[in-house]
Amino acid sequence: MSEVRYELRSGDVTGKVIDGEAIVMNLATGAYYSLDGAGAVLWELLEQGYSRNEAVEALYERFAAEREVIARDADGLIAELVAEDLVTESTARVAPLRMAFEELRAEYTAPALNKFTDMADLLALDPPMPGLDETSWGEAAIAD
Amino acid sequence: MKTRDAFELTIALCRREGAAGSGDGRVGLLGRAADRTAFHAYAMRQGVLGLALSTLRRQAHPFDGATINAILAPLRTLSQQARLWDMERNRVLALLAREGLSPVLLKGAALRVTTYRAAVERPVGDLDLLVPAEEMDRTVERLLAAGYRMPESAAAIEGFREHHFHLPMHHPNGFEAELHWALTPRATTHRLDHDDFIARARTAEVDGLAVRLPIPEHMLLHLSSQNTEDHFSKLRRIVDIDRVIASGEPDWEFVIAEARRGGLEAPTALSLQLAHHLFGTSIPAALPARLGVGRTTRAALALLEPVSTLATGRGPTRAVARFLQEVWLAPAAARAQHLKRVVAGEDDPLEWLWRGEEEAQSPPAERRRGVRLAAALALYQCWIVLCAPASAATADGRRDLRIWDRAA
Numbered sequence: 358m359s360e361v362r363y364e365l366r367s368g369d370v371t372g373k374v375i376d377g378e379a380i381v382m383n384l385a386t387g388a389y390y391s392l393d394g395a396g397a398v399l400w401e402l403l404e405q406g407y408s409r410n411e412a413v414e415a416l417y418e419r420f421a422a423e424r425e426v427i428a429r430d431a432d433g434l435i436a437e438l439v440a441e442d443l444v445t446e447s448t449a450r451v452a453p454l455r456m457a458f459e460e461l462r463a464e465y466t467a468p469a470l471n472k473f474t475d476m477a478d479l480l481a482l483d484p485p486m487p488g489l490d491e492t493s494w495g496e497a498a499i500a501d
Numbered sequence: 502m503k504t505r506d507a508f509e510l511t512i513a514l515c516r517r518e519g520a521a522g523s524g525d526g527r528v529g530l531l532g533r534a535a536d537r538t539a540f541h542a543y544a545m546r547q548g549v550l551g552l553a554l555s556t557l558r559r560q561a562h563p564f565d566g567a568t569i570n571a572i573l574a575p576l577r578t579l580s581q582q583a584r585l586w587d588m589e590r591n592r593v594l595a596l597l598a599r600e601g602l603s604p605v606l607l608k609g610a611a612l613r614v615t616t617y618r619a620a621v622e623r624p625v626g627d628l629d630l631l632v633p634a635e636e637m638d639r640t641v642e643r644l645l646a647a648g649y650r651m652p653e654s655a656a657a658i659e660g661f662r663e664h665h666f667h668l669p670m671h672h673p674n675g676f677e678a679e680l681h682w683a684l685t686p687r688a689t690t691h692r693l694d695h696d697d698f699i700a701r702a703r704t705a706e707v708d709g710l711a712v713r714l715p716i717p718e719h720m721l722l723h724l725s726s727q728n729t730e731d732h733f734s735k736l737r738r739i740v741d742i743d744r745v746i747a748s749g750e751p752d753w754e755f756v757i758a759e760a761r762r763g764g765l766e767a768p769t770a771l772s773l774q775l776a777h778h779l780f781g782t783s784i785p786a787a788l789p790a791r792l793g794v795g796r797t798t799r800a801a802l803a804l805l806e807p808v809s810t811l812a813t814g815r816g817p818t819r820a821v822a823r824f825l826q827e828v829w830l831a832p833a834a835a836r837a838q839h840l841k842r843v844v845a846g847e848d849d850p851l852e853w854l855w856r857g858e859e860e861a862q863s864p865p866a867e868r869r870r871g872v873r874l875a876a877a878l879a880l881y882q883c884w885i886v887l888c889a890p891a892s893a894a895t896a897d898g899r900r901d902l903r904i905w906d907r908a909a
Contacts (some may be wrong), residue, residue, distance in 0.1 A: 368592070368596070368647075371588040371589075371591065371592055372588070373584050373587060373588050373708075375580075375584060376580075378580075380581055380584040380585065380588070382585055382588055382589075384589075384592075384648060384672070384674055387673070387674040387675075389581075389585060391581065476585065476674045476675050477674060477675030478675075479578070479581060479582050479675070480582060480585060480586070480674075480675035480676060481626075481675070483545055483546070484578055
């Protein structure tokens with residue numbers, strides 16, 4: 358398993374990493390996901406073609422944590438990604454270009470895959486806002 | 502928070518950095534939870550919340566950490582929304598490219614990659630694609646294969662094809678795409694040359710994809726045309742115009758010539774003048790005159806309070822004011838004909854569709870508005886002329902009446 362590489366599941370899954378957060382969407386299920394910190398980096402590594410072992414080594418270089426902890430967390434996250442049908446084992450065996458990190462040995466928190474199932478709501482021009490849901494966007498509390 | 506405060510604060514936060522008048526003392530209002538929520542809602546309705554908050558994030562401000570976090574809280578949601586749209590844009594364009602199809606990206610989806618710093622600054626509600634006629638059928642097929650669906654009613658599809666200028670397609674997960682074969686509804690008094698949009702489109706690399714985009718001059722004309730469609734109710738479009746111009750000096754001779762060729766003189770003049778008035782946008786001297794927009798038309802449009810109605814985010818509140826605006830925005834030669842269509846209820850053959858009558862499976866009998874609407878238009882025109890002196894006595898009224906200042 359350790360040298361296994363992964364690829365995005367079919368044409369329905371796409372992901373994008375910006376400002377340290379990965380957003381992944383699965384059009385087949387209508388769910389989207391958010392990963393940040395080590396999770397976002399792991400997603401990017403897998404998307405670039407890193408094997409599980411190569412990804413763990415890269416994460417160890419990038420974050421200040423024990424290799425065993427990183428390996429355990431990475432295995433957990435990869436299992437979740439597979440279970441959510443976001444990635445599947447790849448037959449590719451070519452080693453990827455090595456990613457260069459701007460920051461090394463950064464503070465580490467265990468990666469978490471946050472799942473959301475309200476994609477249609479989010480895509481509306483007036484999406485619901487956490488903490489602001491009491492507001493009716495159409496009729497703001499504006500006095501004329 | 503009063504509408505005027507929300508409007509002025511929004512304007513200040515949407516100005517380009519370094520533009521005259523950037524910064525506004527009203528930003529302190531955001532320290533109060535009720536005003537903050539009201540501002541979020543107002544800027545959201547105007548379609549500029551992401552831009553306004555991005556500006557605030559870069560600026561020095563007087564707030565503590567908890568308050569600035571509360572002010573910027575919606576950015577996370579808007580950022581996620583923007584990324585989903587960008588990913589879907591890339592997915593659709595890649596699918597089409599594999600089939601040798603290369604539509605021109607329009608409107609928000611094009612503007613966010615050409616004129617804004619980040620996607621979150623420009624929301625999109627759908628993916629607008631201008632498709633060459635010979636590629637339309639294959640593009641529809643590819644979108645169907647990608648999970649998009651046509652409108653459910655056969656009458657609606659027929660109505661769009663017969664009277665409209667694009668076909669809306671919907672993805673069950675919430676994405677919308679509009680396949681344009683033209684750029685203006687058939688019933689309007691102006692035309693944009695979609696073949697020329699396609700012929701002059703430039704190609705840019707976006708996320709590794711070759712994306713076709715309209716030239717800035719065409720973007721300005723298209724934004725002016727869209728302003729007529731939503732009755733100059735969207736501040737976002739005025740901001741778009743400011744940013745398009747700021748991203749590179751347009752070929753003004755081309756813009757003026759094409760506006761005149763397409764009957765888009767007054768909408769272009771008013772759109773550019775509003776951008777100049779609100780955001781200090783650089784526009785050519787004597788623009789209305791060069792576009793052939795006369796004093797009577799200018800006065801009539803100013804009396805319809807373009808700035809005040811833009812501030813509400815809803816456009817003219819009275820239907821009669823909307824009709825009157827349409828008439829004055831039409832080229833002089835087409836005005837009488839358009840007035841006749843409006844009065845006869847023939848200005849929008851798809852009105853039945855917008856009213857949610859698809860279930861009927863066919864358009865209802867023609868609704869004739871008749872002489873009552875003609876009389877209402879005439880009376881309303883007289884009324885706003887008579888009210889002009891009273892309007893001039895208020896700050897908001899003076900602002901509206903001076904919309905064409907510095908135009909000469």
